[in-house]
Amino acid sequence: MLAGAGAVAGLGHPPFDLWFLTVAGLAFAVWSLGRSGSARQAWWQGWGLGTGYFAVSIHWIVEPFFVDPVRHGWMAPFAILFMAVGLGLFWAVAFLGARRIGRSVWPVAVFLTLAEMVRAYLFGGFPWGMPSYVLVDSFTGQLAAWIGPHGLNLLVFALACGLATGAAQGGVVRIGAGGSSLVALALMVLPAPEADTVAPDAPVIRLIQPNAPQHQKWDPAHIGRFFDRSILFTRLGAPRPDLIVWPETSVPTLLGRATNTLAVIAEAAEGVPVVLGINRVGGERVYNSAVLMDGTGAVTDIYDKHHLVPFGEYVPLGDLMSRFGLRGFASQHGEGYSPGPGPQLMDLGPLGKALPLICYEAVFPQDVNGAPERPEFLLQITNDAWFGNFSGPYQHLAQARMRAIEQGLPMVRAANTGVSAMIDARGKVIASLPLNEDGFLDVALPAKRAKTPYARMGDWPLAVLLAILSVWLMRRARRESD
Numbered sequence: 001m002l003a004g005a006g007a008v009a010g011l012g013h014p015p016f017d018l019w020f021l022t023v024a025g026l027a028f029a030v031w032s033l034g035r036s037g038s039a040r041q042a043w044w045q046g047w048g049l050g051t052g053y054f055a056v057s058i059h060w061i062v063e064p065f066f067v068d069p070v071r072h073g074w075m076a077p078f079a080i081l082f083m084a085v086g087l088g089l090f091w092a093v094a095f096l097g098a099r100r101i102g103r104s105v106w107p108v109a110v111f112l113t114l115a116e117m118v119r120a121y122l123f124g125g126f127p128w129g130m131p132s133y134v135l136v137d138s139f140t141g142q143l144a145a146w147i148g149p150h151g152l153n154l155l156v157f158a159l160a161c162g163l164a165t166g167a168a169q170g171g172v173v174r175i176g177a178g179g180s181s182l183v184a185l186a187l188m189v190l191p192a193p194e195a196d197t198v199a200p201d202a203p204v205i206r207l208i209q210p211n212a213p214q215h216q217k218w219d220p221a222h223i224g225r226f227f228d229r230s231i232l233f234t235r236l237g238a239p240r241p242d243l244i245v246w247p248e249t250s251v252p253t254l255l256g257r258a259t260n261t262l263a264v265i266a267e268a269a270e271g272v273p274v275v276l277g278i279n280r281v282g283g284e285r286v287y288n289s290a291v292l293m294d295g296t297g298a299v300t301d302i303y304d305k306h307h308l309v310p311f312g313e314y315v316p317l318g319d320l321m322s323r324f325g326l327r328g329f330a331s332q333h334g335e336g337y338s339p340g341p342g343p344q345l346m347d348l349g350p351l352g353k354a355l356p357l358i359c360y361e362a363v364f365p366q367d368v369n370g371a372p373e374r375p376e377f378l379l380q381i382t383n384d385a386w387f388g389n390f391s392g393p394y395q396h397l398a399q400a401r402m403r404a405i406e407q408g409l410p411m412v413r414a415a416n417t418g419v420s421a422m423i424d425a426r427g428k429v430i431a432s433l434p435l436n437e438d439g440f441l442d443v444a445l446p447a448k449r450a451k452t453p454y455a456r457m458g459d460w461p462l463a464v465l466l467a468i469l470s471v472w473l474m475r476r477a478r479r480e481s482d
Helices: 002-010 019-034 039-057 059-066 069-101 107-124 131-135 140-165 175-189 220-235 259-269 318-322 359-363 365-369 392-407 453-457 460-481
Strands: 204-209 243-245 274-282 285-293 299-304 353-358 377-382 411-415 421-423 429-432 439-444
Touching (some): 019 039, 019 069, 019 175, 039 059, 039 069, 059 069, 059 392, 069 107, 131 140, 131 392, 140 392, 204 220, 204 411, 204 421, 259 274, 259 285, 353 359, 359 377, 359 392, 365 392, 377 392, 392 411
Parallel strands (some): 204 243, 243 274, 353 377, 377 411
Antiparallel strands (some): 204 439, 411 421
């Protein structure tokens, strides 16, 4: 039954965007926890809830296996099964911990928040699909600038606990918990603030969206067509933009062999700097990179992606796994990509410094917080063709929007198949290109906002609060047992 509640809760994420079902599904699960008779039963309840939730919220995980269905399609059901069951274990531990504390359901809000935080960091982390992301379009979502996504997780879980506690019991509604929860629900219903106004003299950035389906992207019969399309979009239009951005791995050759290719791009850009997604080789290593090409066609800066996708861009224990034919799906060279040194800024001259994020890196709030200094804006290049055409690309966009809110920074987002977008510092999409359409978009860069509390302190305040609450709850449970 709780697997069904978890599945309902997963419908709060794009493309469904039924955020109230996330709250309802979690509230039902918390209510069920209050009626569980043993720690073992609580474990199974948490595991069922988490498995159902992740089976729905990350079902796009099967999409990469269908790029080459003959070779990899058979793996798809195992991928979603193991991923949902594995991630569900985090919630199982949270429910078990809450039940061992006592009969009150409130500790589950603390332990679920801890579970999600551990999930975001452990073994490199996988924070995709956190409950907080269902709030990105709400007034409450703006609190991410203060408390970050994990703080919003705590609010969502606490709201579920409040609704469960405030449910009718013997015909009497517990006014305190229920009333507070209704106030919180009302705030969630309120829409986010309107988009920031853009200054008339703001720099204009062109986003290139070639729309190369993944099964054709590296096919020699189609490579030239997609490259020519990007060249055309780079050349078209007047007046000229101040910067042109191509998506991840959009240049179909290695950087070391790209002299003629870069010359063609520079000619089309007509003196405008271009940020390009391209693979490069350094020694015996291959990197997924973003390079800055100035108005003369010279490469002036390089950023190497540092947070790689496990089993997508590299395989843990790669030498061993390659003997069994397991290699990174997204890598076109050798056994996989190597990580770059970490977050770094890209100096774009008059536009200021940007923090490059390549694809998956935008789902990690701690990586964005790890920038060596505060940039003028966030710059994401991505190839979301890997995520399919249904939920994955829209969920990726929602998480990118949350990064903008957390940092108080606009985000420039160029995606191969979409959704390419300009996002303001409140997380509002100013302009975008639809999924699965080719084109380009010239859009002015919104201004950044003041540095947010979350950008200053990150997850540390919440981690300390959760540690204090956990210790207090465990001590209280021991006193009550004595």
